[in-house]
Amino acid sequence: MRALLSRDLRLAIRAGGGFGLGLAFFLIVVTLVPFGVGPQGEVLARIASGILWLGALLACLLSLDRIFALDFEDGSLDLLATAPIPMEAVVTIKALAHWITTGLPLVLAAPLFAVLLHLPAPAYLWLEISLLLGTPALSVLGTFGAALTVGLKRGGLLLSLLVLPLYVPTLIFGAELVRRGAEGLATQVPLAMLAGITAATVALVPFASAAAIRVNLR
Amino acid sequence: MRALLSRDLRLAIRAGGGFGLGLAFFLIVVTLVPFGVGPQGEVLARIASGILWLGALLACLLSLDRIFALDFEDGSLDLLATAPIPMEAVVTIKALAHWITTGLPLVLAAPLFAVLLHLPAPAYLWLEISLLLGTPALSVLGTFGAALTVGLKRGGLLLSLLVLPLYVPTLIFGAELVRRGAEGLATQVPLAMLAGITAATVALVPFASAAAIRVNLR
Amino acid sequence: MSIWEYANPVKFMQTSGRLLPWVVGATVLTLVPGLVWGFFFTPVAAEFGATVKVIYVHVPAATFAINIWVMMLVASLIWLIRRHHVSALAARAAAPIGMVMTLIALVTGALWGQPMWGTWWEWDPRLTSFLILFLFYLGYMALWEAIDTPDTAADLTGVLCLVGSVFAVLSRYAAIFWNQGLHQGATLSLDKEEHIADVYWQPLVLSIVGFGFLFVTLLLLRTRTEIRARRIKALEQRERMA
Amino acid sequence: MTLLTVENLTVSRGGLAVLEGVSFSLASGHALVLRGPNGIGKTTLLRTLAGLQPPLAGRVSMPPEGIAYAAHADGLKATLSVCENLQFWAAIHATDGVETALARMNLRALEHRAAASLSAGQKRRLGLARLLVTGRPVWVLDEPTVSLDAASVALFAEAVRAHLAEGGAALMATHIDLGLTEAAMLDLAPFKARPPEAGGHRGAFDHDFDGAFL
Amino acid sequence: MTLLTVENLTVSRGGLAVLEGVSFSLASGHALVLRGPNGIGKTTLLRTLAGLQPPLAGRVSMPPEGIAYAAHADGLKATLSVCENLQFWAAIHATDGVETALARMNLRALEHRAAASLSAGQKRRLGLARLLVTGRPVWVLDEPTVSLDAASVALFAEAVRAHLAEGGAALMATHIDLGLTEAAMLDLAPFKARPPEAGGHRGAFDHDFDGAFL
Amino acid sequence: MMPEFGKYAVTILASWGVTLVLLAGLIAATLIRGARVKRALKAQEERMKNDG
Numbered sequence A, B: 001m002r003a004l005l006s007r008d009l010r011l012a013i014r015a016g017g018g019f020g021l022g023l024a025f026f027l028i029v030v031t032l033v034p035f036g037v038g039p040q041g042e043v044l045a046r047i048a049s050g051i052l053w054l055g056a057l058l059a060c061l062l063s064l065d066r067i068f069a070l071d072f073e074d075g076s077l078d079l080l081a082t083a084p085i086p087m088e089a090v091v092t093i094k095a096l097a098h099w100i101t102t103g104l105p106l107v108l109a110a111p112l113f114a115v116l117l118h119l120p121a122p123a124y125l126w127l128e129i130s131l132l133l134g135t136p137a138l139s140v141l142g143t144f145g146a147a148l149t150v151g152l153k154r155g156g157l158l159l160s161l162l163v164l165p166l167y168v169p170t171l172i173f174g175a176e177l178v179r180r181g182a183e184g185l186a187t188q189v190p191l192a193m194l195a196g197i198t199a200a201t202v203a204l205v206p207f208a209s210a211a212a213i214r215v216n217l218r
Numbered sequence C: 001m002s003i004w005e006y007a008n009p010v011k012f013m014q015t016s017g018r019l020l021p022w023v024v025g026a027t028v029l030t031l032v033p034g035l036v037w038g039f040f041f042t043p044v045a046a047e048f049g050a051t052v053k054v055i056y057v058h059v060p061a062a063t064f065a066i067n068i069w070v071m072m073l074v075a076s077l078i079w080l081i082r083r084h085h086v087s088a089l090a091a092r093a094a095a096p097i098g099m100v101m102t103l104i105a106l107v108t109g110a111l112w113g114q115p116m117w118g119t120w121w122e123w124d125p126r127l128t129s130f131l132i133l134f135l136f137y138l139g140y141m142a143l144w145e146a147i148d149t150p151d152t153a154a155d156l157t158g159v160l161c162l163v164g165s166v167f168a169v170l171s172r173y174a175a176i177f178w179n180q181g182l183h184q185g186a187t188l189s190l191d192k193e194e195h196i197a198d199v200y201w202q203p204l205v206l207s208i209v210g211f212g213f214l215f216v217t218l219l220l221l222r223t224r225t226e227i228r229a230r231r232i233k234a235l236e237q238r239e240r241m242a
Numbered sequence D, E: 001m002t003l004l005t006v007e008n009l010t011v012s013r014g015g016l017a018v019l020e021g022v023s024f025s026l027a028s029g030h031a032l033v034l035r036g037p038n039g040i041g042k043t044t045l046l047r048t049l050a051g052l053q054p055p056l057a058g059r060v061s062m063p064p065e066g067i068a069y070a071a072h073a074d075g076l077k078a079t080l081s082v083c084e085n086l087q088f089w090a091a092i093h094a095t096d097g098v099e100t101a102l103a104r105m106n107l108r109a110l111e112h113r114a115a116a117s118l119s120a121g122q123k124r125r126l127g128l129a130r131l132l133v134t135g136r137p138v139w140v141l142d143e144p145t146v147s148l149d150a151a152s153v154a155l156f157a158e159a160v161r162a163h164l165a166e167g168g169a170a171l172m173a174t175h176i177d178l179g180l181t182e183a184a185m186l187d188l189a190p191f192k193a194r195p196p197e198a199g200g201h202r203g204a205f206d207h208d209f210d211g212a213f214l
Numbered sequence F: 001m002m003p004e005f006g007k008y009a010v011t012i013l014a015s016w017g018v019t020l021v022l023l024a025g026l027i028a029a030t031l032i033r034g035a036r037v038k039r040a041l042k043a044q045e046e047r048m049k050n051d052g
Ligand code: HEM
Pocket: C055, C058, C059, C062, C063, C105, C106, C107, C108, C109, C110, C111, C112, C113, C114, C116, C117, C126, C127, C128, C130, C131, C183, C184, C185, C186, C187, C188
């Protein structure tokens, strides 16, 4: 299992700078927003937390379809399915590798990008907390979507269509947590909900993903 | 050439509802924005034109990597390169097919989505004009990016990274045109720029794309 | 005789064929009077003005938009657990109906919002969760369309329906938490004190029943079509073997 | 010792039976070559045995995790080197035969090359080397010698013989000569699935459907 | 009539010369089979002839748009039917031989099947049928009979013979017997590129570097 | 005998109009596809009976 994780990470790094790209996309979304909505600081500050969360979500989304597609095409997935590791573990490790290459760099770099959008100072801490709690759920749900669409050529858009509605609760509670935190309101509820959703997702969704992969391979 | 166009369209439709999916993604982005930035109508109205343009751009982006990737993987691109059509024509037709399956539906459906974001009434006409003028440039530039990254596994993020900066002028003038139009200001400059950029892009970039493809094949 | 017998496609075709005329009759006898009553013969309400007439299409559509998803969930579960083809095909058949119902609720709601709230669209939790429900319908249908092998498609959409249901409910709570809404509370409760006056209530109930029968009619028709389409696929394959 | 027993197996692809009533058994130290025209269902049968898809009917008995499967696609990662590719599969199967595998399939010289830069035949050799690091007794191979030159085919035959000598077994589908004279041969043509009208297997959906309908 | 002349050709892959000094010519009505061990550079040579990559040195002369190339990958679209796949390539080459192609490669029965649901050998047959609709004189084929059963190999040989009889020519790389006894044979082993030290080709960058440096 | 809608005529008529159009579309789609599939199945069965 460690071997699978390290292989996936190595592949991500070799294939043209894996880690960096998620970040770069995030950066670009964050820079394009002011072009789209105009440069007024107060408008930006108001929408900053939401845009940062959205950017993270889209950066995540964009790398999803490669989670299984490459392994499926070159036959590795067949071989993994016959290997002595349960498919649930394979799926979980894939999600973990995806999080390490996309989610984690975003968490680390988010404060930098927040500066670009004039995020109010007290919100930084909450932005970090919410991303750290929320992004694992994004990766796991994304893995589920990828498992459903593995084997479909041109699955990219379909994948987004399936996955984005699943992201709604995480997004709402994540952005809400930042906003409340920034305004000094009570944060227990969104914090608990975000943590709860992530925990439940990480614990349960891999079973659904593994089932989907098995169905798709046969 | 007509054969190539009709094949690409047919493939897009067969692969799970080609046309609809770009729209669905657009719809999702537009839906998620309020979750991120909050539901207040006046904030939304202010950023609406920018978000709509961004959504169109991202919907476009997400389907880019399939423009050549599938043809490359199954060997069709090699065969097309040896066929009696110039690569420039192939590239142009690919861009056209991409626009028909993604850009055009977005243009048609944008007013509906604008309702969700409380776009001010006078802006609708300008939104349409700007999208109609701008989206072809997005497809052609996207094709260029796809041509550069064809043959790279996991090209998705790299592709976005290459293409998004190229999208900046179109995005700026497109969003600006809508904003000015909505506020009743003079629109000649952004209109002329947008039309100019698109015309030049459509006329010239295919040569670059064709060169990139040729290099990638050898 | 157990209900599972109808999981047999042939038995289902026979029974549904016999049932259809009656269900169509019931639809005509409830939906038409319900709608006519609502449209022509109801008074103007104090709170809503004449727009109260929208309720006779808005509320039934909204009600069924939700309940059809629940029905699909049940059908998907039956398929995943007992592998009865008819239930998988019924879930597939129901999805477009649910999608149209959701669309009707959204559009009539939006049109109604203009005079009542002064805006076409408001990010009210109920409206928001409907939009998300609409997306779930779209995704579900797109996945069915995208997969060629019927049993694979049934399995995968079944799993999606399951996971999607959980997240649809979660989204609902998230949306309520996120934005306190403008939308009407439940006025259709059985508690006499709560619900609206009988003049509105009676035609509304009739309309809802009418929509219900319409749903059953369409569901039967569509399921029969899906079964036939599935049968064609099976026959085509068999032809290849020869 | 019998490693693999197949009884009255019916396998399907796309919901349609392609082979029915296949029975054979494979003992330790033996190799069996499956033959049959294109499209008869060799790949389908092998995938079923590998556990990738459920059989429509019949029974397969074998030791748990006994099968090493090698398909048309080799499961190689283009950006990893030859050595890294093998090490990965060795780690997954918790074995350590990378060095021997490299030596046996004559990949020493290519050890540090990225898999992307291998020729078709070199890739295939690497795919076969993977079998050696699985440490599993039953090899299930789908057209293993495609793209291999004569020398590599001999190398492959050698590897199979060594595997059999160590108590393994091999089941192979092929159209061309593998150079394994000692292998038994099974022609699949007689097992071609009959249409349901002729008494063949019916899908679950079809089962009660015929006759009663329309 | 000579259709293809190759003089003193050096071909490279990944910037590295793999074959050098290859010369031969191919006349209308003739077939030439390239042989050589794995990794010698057959695929590279064929891709160069097809115009997909420039040669390092030497000359290739042939009629413009004279070559129909068929590689390891068949260029099939999984979601299109057999017939649609062929029609597309026929339209691209502005020819209309779909019916004959289907008949010659025995694809009639599969005509309306999606390419995704074909077996490995059936796909290959479809890939070869594509050659027939290009209407081009010189066929350049890379391991054309991979995955084909004996009957299909015979069918392929038949198609090649018919093509030669019509004045075409064929150049094929393969490791296995194609059943084409009349074809000439060219062993590529003698053309293996020498390292620069031994007088082999130097890359453009290397060229000015050696000697002056070190 | 049109009821009196006052200033809400557009809202009400549009809502009902959209609803009826969508429902009619759904019903029509259901019936058309139903008929087409039924015909296709019949043709298929005929063909298979004749062929063997
Ligand atoms: C797109 C916008 C709208 C959507 C998606 C929507 C959705 C719904 C739903 C789901 C219900 C059913 C509630 C239940 O069964 O418990 C409902 C009922 C209702 N809606 Fe809307 N609605 C929308 C806009 C409006 C507007 C603008 C009004 C008028 C001001 C309105 C008035 C009502 C009323 C009076 C009910 C009946 C409440 C009841 O009896 O439960 N709706 N709507």
